[in-house]
Amino acid sequence: MRFEVLVIDDDQITLMLHKTLVSRAGLHNDAKKFLNGKLALDHIIENDADDIAYLALLDINMPVMDGWGFMDGYLAANLKSKLYVVMITSSVDNPDRERAESYPMVIDYFTKPVVKEQVAKLSEHEAIKPLLSA
Template sequence: MTFSENIKTVCVIDDDKIYVYGLKKLISIKQLCPNLIEFENGKLAIDFLANPENQATLPDIIFLDINMPVMDGWDFMDNYVKIKPQLGKKITVYMISSSISNEDIDRAKSISDVSDYLIKPVSPNKLIELFNMAA
C-alpha cells in the first residue's frame, strides 16, 4: 500500500505520548499518509487550525482524544464547529478514547462533525479502513 493521493496530512490530538507514538508508527509502516501533525491538547490544535497561515497544511483527518488537559475533546469540538466555516476544507474527525462508556459514545455520535467514535487501541485493519473511507 502506498500513500493515498487524497490524504496528505493527519492530525492527532492526544496527550498520551505512547499512544501517539504507536499511531504515528502504524501510519508510517502502512504508508497511509506522508504528513502527521500532533498536539497534546485541543487548545493547541484549535490555535493551529484557526491560524490563516496554516491554511496549506490543514489536516484531512483528525484523530481526537476525549480526555486531555487544558482543552478536552468535547471543548475542542465546541470550538471546531465555530471555526469550521473559515477553514475552507472538509476535515474528517474521529473521536478516539479508551472510554467504553455509552454516554461518551452517544455524545460523540450526536455531534454531526464527528464521523465516528473509536475505542483505543485502533487496530491496523480498522485504521486502513478509515483511511480508505476518507480518501
C-alpha cells in the same frame, strides 16, 4: 486538495503509536502530533483555507482542551477547511459514543488500544478516500 492527519492525545507514547499506525496504514507519511485540542485547533485556525482537509484522530479526555472542546471550537470558528474526526477513547461509556455521533464531523469512534486494521479501514471511508488520491 491538501490533506493533513492530526493526532491529538495528551500521552506522548500514544501520540507516537498513532502516528506510526497512520503511516503504516498508508494514510499519511507525516501526521502532525498535538498534546491537546487547543494546540490542534490553533494549527487549523492558523492554516485555514478552503483547499485543505484534516483527519483528526482525537482523544476525548485531555487537559487544557478535551476532544469535545476541540470540536465545539472548530464549529464556533466557522472555518473554510474540512474536518473529519475519529474519536479515540479508553471509555466504553455509551453516552460518549452517542455524544460523538451528534457532531457532524465525526466519521468513526475507536476504543483504545487502536490497531492498524482500524486505521487502514479509514482509507475506504467515502469522505477520506478521495483525499488520498488527490
